[in-house]
Amino acid sequence: MPATLPSTTNNWWCDMNTEYAFVGFSYEVTACQDLDQLQREFTDIRQRFKGRYIRMYGACDRDGFYDDIINAAWEAGLGVHALIWFGFDGDDKWKTRRDTLFTALHANPKAKFVTRVVQFGSEPLFDGVLSHSELAAQVVAAKENLSSLGIPVTISEMVYGYQERGGAKDVLDAIDLIDAHMLPFFSQQASTASASWPIVLNDMNWFIENGEGKKIYLTENGWPSVTSEGVQSNSPKAVADIQNESDYYKLLDSKCTYFKTVPGGGVGWFAHIYSDAMEPGYGIYNYYGNLKFVFNPATSC
16 A cells, blocks of 8 residues: 555556456354454455455444554555345434444545445345335435545345345345355255356356346355254255355356456456354364465466
8 A cells, every 4th residue: 555645546546347256255243353353464465365355244343443454454455345234123223333334434534545345234135124215315325425535335135035025126236346245055955065167157247137237246155064043954955065165156266268358348256255253154264263265266367
């Protein structure tokens, strides 16, 4: 990063055509990590794995937390897919989180230089936290709020979320780019991680055909190594392959040329998630901070 802040974000971000293949990690913040931990782990993502972004997952409501995210990302040279977390309780905390985030984005002079996009929710359409028309209206209002900062707005959602309840074309029209969930483990057609490409491609084709040419990132994207209450397969064959999550990332890595050529500027994918301490079974690191498997995905081809 430069020693002094630029006066504008003009020519600051890389062209989205260069943002394909592996781009970084989903990173859960429910633990409200302190600045030292954020800086240490963001630097690890940047230097060890050549990650370019973190995609926030979960929520931390500590005062000043997003300023810590901004400052740690700046020091590490990372961008951030910020997240307004709805949660699963049906309450209105998301409104406070939205307002707190927007205040930080406007107040912290580094914010627009590290915040690549703001996301509403994690599968908000699937969870039905708002109607699709209400969610679209929130996206439009957020775009207006953040227009002076040049920060785009989207939601983080899977294909089915856009398809259910009569569809959500108004949301697709409103968002600036597509932050897509790709979790083939849950498909009824799932067998093994290494054989999941047809499932991935089917969802990719839907986004390509319906996404209006917008840039696509796979934000919540992985294959778990353990099941839990919230992680249950719809296919017995997938359960039998539960220990082979590394095969899923190898599969994505082998498709670099495909991801490079997808309309809209190619597809960048995140690994979900940085550590098993954040979400059991999905981490690249285990609970003890050790790599679970060799992970050195391509960032270009």
